Amino acid sequence: MNLLIDEPPLQVLPSLAKELNSVDKAIILQQIHYWSQRSTNIHDGHKWVYNTVKSWHDQFSWLSEKTVQRYLKQLEDDSYLITSNFNKAKFDRTKWYRINYDKMTSREGLTVPTKGTDGPQPKGLTDLTYTRDYTETTTETTNNSQPPTPLKGGLSLADATKEIISYLNQQAGTSYRASSKATQRFVHARLKENYTVDDCKKVIDIKVANWKDDPKMRKYLRPQTLFSNKFEGYLNEPMPAKQPPKRAKGYLF
Template identity: 40%
Template sequence: MSRLLINENPLQVLPSLACAIGLNEAVVLQQIHYWMASSQHVHDGRRWVYNSVPSWQKQFPFWSESTVKRALLSLEKQGMVISGNYNRDPRDHSKWYSINYEALAALENSQKQVNDASGQFDPIEQVNLTRCNGSECTDAPGQNESVHQVNMTRPLPETTTENTQETNSENKTHGVQAEARTPAKRSCREYSPEFETAWQAYPKRAGANNKSAAGKAWAARIKSGVTASTMLAGVQRYAAFVAATGRSGTEYVKQAATFFGPDHHFDEAWDAPATPKRQTASQQKHSGFDSREYGQTQSPAWARGNQ
């Protein structure tokens, strides 16, 4: 038997409910009703079930979290469910839900009046749900208890306006989410360990030094065949040059993106200038004495005239 046919407990929905409040909303409402039948959480005279949106989504693996969230919000706006917060931990914002059976009964009566008037109302057998034995069943993936099959007098149409609108809306939402996620991936760029080592060794400069631009330049050189060791050695030579010339922390330090750019500044020698030999204190005290002639004495000009 094919695994694509029903070999597991299905999620069920009545066509009349789906037509009245929407297909997605009807599926979610039926699931809430299922869990309320076994819920032990009673507040303000009502039974409640609770879950976060990701936990609800696990019960509907064919939908995204955004679809489940929209269905829950739609049920609230239509008055089919009531939401609350009875969490003991104030940091827990999981919503609690209870079905507004009064509003559901009013919806059923209005539908019955319309269908009776048009002669198109067909009675549908009531569904008996077997309650699960556990005290809390909010984390289960689906309706695991046996459920009687419903005799549907009208099959769901293959294509409906509501289904088409939901599909188009879902596709548009996925497109927006995909565009929104793209910048996040770019901002969380991952760099190679070799680049991170070079970035840490690169001399600090005053002003901008964009790491992302430097990473792109580094990757471009690697792609062109330059080795990481070559660029890292260039960084070390350049850092020694900057320190020797007293340029550390100034705007005269090249931006890393320029250093790793197509001009291959990392290939330059970056030889530090020679440091002049420092004289000792004794040498500085007698500086210039060696160039003097102490054996001859020259008379002043006024004295030489009489000689």
């Protein structure tokens, strides 16, 4: 392709932009279609795409996060998108999306030939060849895929996870496995939000200092708590001051 700037492009479909009265929403819907074609998350006979608002914003960086969130909500309200929640963790409210292809085919001027499980053939909304490729935050890609570029420090996602979990086990006296899919899901989610290995170690240090000697709290020194959506709050907590050793009653040292 003869591009002005050497970077992977996103596509806009004129008829779809006209239908939605928005170029931005047309691009967003096309990108969700792109991921739907590659998704292995199938529920109730439909392919679903799982992403946080921040992850969507990374793909549409010329828009603010609030604007991306508003457009997604508008597409949902207008029945172009169907949402649900298949997250295993109850506190995880990240939405799952699928395109309402019935809505698409019912609109005049939009031709979406369907074939197979919930979705058009690649030629339906567009030829997918030139759609920009970002990493979808699905349980499958989070567990098995590497990010498009190395993390800060040159570590791969897998190596960074091993380092973080090894550090947690060392500091907290635990024995979590970096190969566990449940553990990877929480750690990878934070690393893909551009938090660093050092950020993760800092949270471990803070919460170990707070919780390790507390019989009621030490059980929470686990990946699903430390690297949950409360991570940023933990990261900004001050490190507890070290307490001087207690003196035995009746003696002076």
